[in-house]
Amino acid sequence: MLIQSEKYRLSKALVSLKKEEEAIFFDYNFPNPLYFSRGKQIVEEFLAKIPPDGISFGEILNPDYQILLELLVQHGILLSGENLSRQTKSCSHECGSSPGEINCYLLLSQYCNLACVYCFNGDESYSRMEKKIMTQEIAFQSVELFLKHLAPQGHLNLIFFGGEPLLNWDLARLLLKHYGNKELPDGKKIHFHLTSNLLVFPDGLVEDIKRYDITILCDVDGPASLHNQTRPCAGGFPSYDRICRNLEVLQKNAIPYSLRATITKSNVHAIEEIVAHHIALGSNVSSLVAINPITSDETVLPVSMLPDPKDFTKGLLQAYQKKIAPANQIFPINQMMETFKIGGTMQFPCGAPQGTTPTVDVNGDIYPCIYFVGISRLKWGTIYDTGNLYQSPLLGSLKSETSLSNQENCPTCPWKYFCGGGCPVKRVLIQANPQASEEIKRYCHEITCLPSKVIFPELIWEFSRSQHKKNIQNAPHEICH
Ligand code: SF4
Ligand code: SF4
Structure with missing residues (x-):
């Protein structure tokens, strides 16, 4: 759930991969790739317009762009203040513990x-x-x-x-x-x-x-x-x-x-x-x-x-x-x-x-x-x-x-x-x-x-496309990006 007044800024570790109409974006410190099967240019333009001090949900009036903002936040491509300084992943297995x-x-x-x-x-x-x-x-x-x-x-x-x-x-x-x-x-x-x-x-x-x-x-x-x-x-x-x-x-x-x-x-x-x-x-x-x-x-x-x-x-x-x-x-x-x-x-x-x-x-x-x-x-x-x-x-x-x-x-x-x-x-x-x-x-x-x-x-292209296909098959009545 997004907070209306919270400012979201672009990740400094953003990776964008592009092919014709398709695009994949992810933050390389917290990889959770976001795939677009089309509309690459729209997303790029949206990202390019985000001011350095960020953008809030309340500032966006177009409902399509509100959905886009939500997706970008969910995938860690746009970050709120507290997440900007988040630490990179820590090791899941500590030395001294019993491995599974x-x-x-x-x-x-x-x-x-x-x-x-x-x-x-x-x-x-x-x-x-x-x-x-x-x-x-x-x-x-x-x-x-x-x-x-x-x-x-x-x-x-x-x-x-x-x-x-x-x-x-x-x-x-x-x-x-x-x-x-x-x-x-x-x-x-x-x-x-x-x-x-x-x-x-x-x-x-x-x-x-x-x-x-x-x-x-x-x-x-x-x-x-x-x-x-x-x-x-x-x-x-x-x-x-x-x-x-x-x-x-x-x-x-x-x-x-x-x-x-x-x-x-x-x-x-x-x-x-x-x-x-x-x-x-x-x-x-x-x-x-x-x-x-x-x-x-x-x-x-x-x-x-x-x-x-x-x-x-x-x-x-x-x-x-x-x-x-x-x-x-x-x-x-x-x-x-x-x-x-x-x-x-x-x-x-x-x-x-x-x-x-x-x-x-x-x-x-x-x-x-x-x-x-x-x-x-x-x-x-x-x-x-x-x-x-x-x-x-x-x-x-x-x-x-x-x-x-x-x-x-x-x-x-x-x-x-x-x-x-x-x-x-x-x-x-x-x-x-x-x-x-x-x-x-x-x-x-x-x-x-x-x-x-x-x-x-x-591989990330193949993985993203197959995930996208599954999403469409599993949720035929929902809007898929
Ligand atoms: S070894 Fe792996 S993580 Fe290191 S620079 Fe090469 S591709 Fe990147
Ligand atoms: S277990 Fe040994 S061979 Fe296998 S990846 Fe690690 S260092 Fe390399």
Whole structure:
């Protein structure tokens, strides 16, 4: 309800996007986009006439403009005095509290049967030659630890990870058997997920997946010629055919799965082809993730392996625009769409600074993100620690290091609360790395920033138009803007 005499002023953080007759307006500090399917010019003229000290409802005599004023106020584009100095969103999860959802990565095996050219697992920190696997004691203690930290009614997503987790599948089976059908206290729930290269397929895996509703993510870097270049077997042989045979087994048993490609210089020009290939292989989501240029030993990979961020962005955009697969089946497009649905609330790029993506190494060491494993300065604790992990100073410093307000270019970026600053892993890992050249640093920034700046504006149009359509369908007798 508007106050007749209250003066409303134009937001200083106004973003306006225009296309022919259409327009979208929002305040980037409190994004709540307002879409006009037509009449762009009328709105622009109205906004242009608002004096610096504002306009009141009582000053407007035309009822159409009164409705317009009301809409602009509702969407935070015009602000009353008290709202002009409103603070930007605050973090919804305080360190020290119990998260409602935890994605816990268990490194069942550090050892892997592939030899991917971009493998993140450094020889030293992953002791690859020693073929280390997690013990039963560490696995169970990890689950108990994060169940304890989980809020009542919360969800623990237990992710079997590696190296290659299927090389220690017997351990996963013990966890499945114990927790799979167990009623947990306080209404807590466990969901199981397997991230695997699927080069091997242990007997009984189909039954395990079905019985415990395990979701699956497997890596395929494109058709055979591309995939075999970057993901050969540890002995140097191609891996594509064996992986596809195992995917067929899943398909025959009606088990859904997602496929992911790591994007490097060698496949960045084939993004559309990769998405189409993933879908043809039966994947329900095609994930495209740009290569991380630093290993867990903090060794920087050669620049010659990195995709040009412009090519990566162009590939994503074209896969989306040409509808190679529906937007909800292409990652990160689907994730970006989700942020519109929740209204742009990303204070932080992900769960790592909040402690909601813990990764437990084979020896029980805990890190806040899978990419931090083996890096001692980023170790969060161990499963044997008795204190409250969520009060660790590491989370505090990660929060400050990754917070939007502390990024060089983000505080005044119109997409900041949709983007959250992008995955900070590359930034966190290169900052103190003397090997990292300016080129690597530029890559680390652009590979997360450029897709956001190009794709969010595209998606906001689709999102706004589809919302508008729904509004018309749901309220056929009301006036829709
Ligand atoms: S788009 Fe770029 S500048 Fe904007 S918030 Fe994301 S990373 Fe920061
Ligand atoms: S830092 Fe990056 S990889 Fe790690 S949890 Fe966050 S978004 Fe994911």
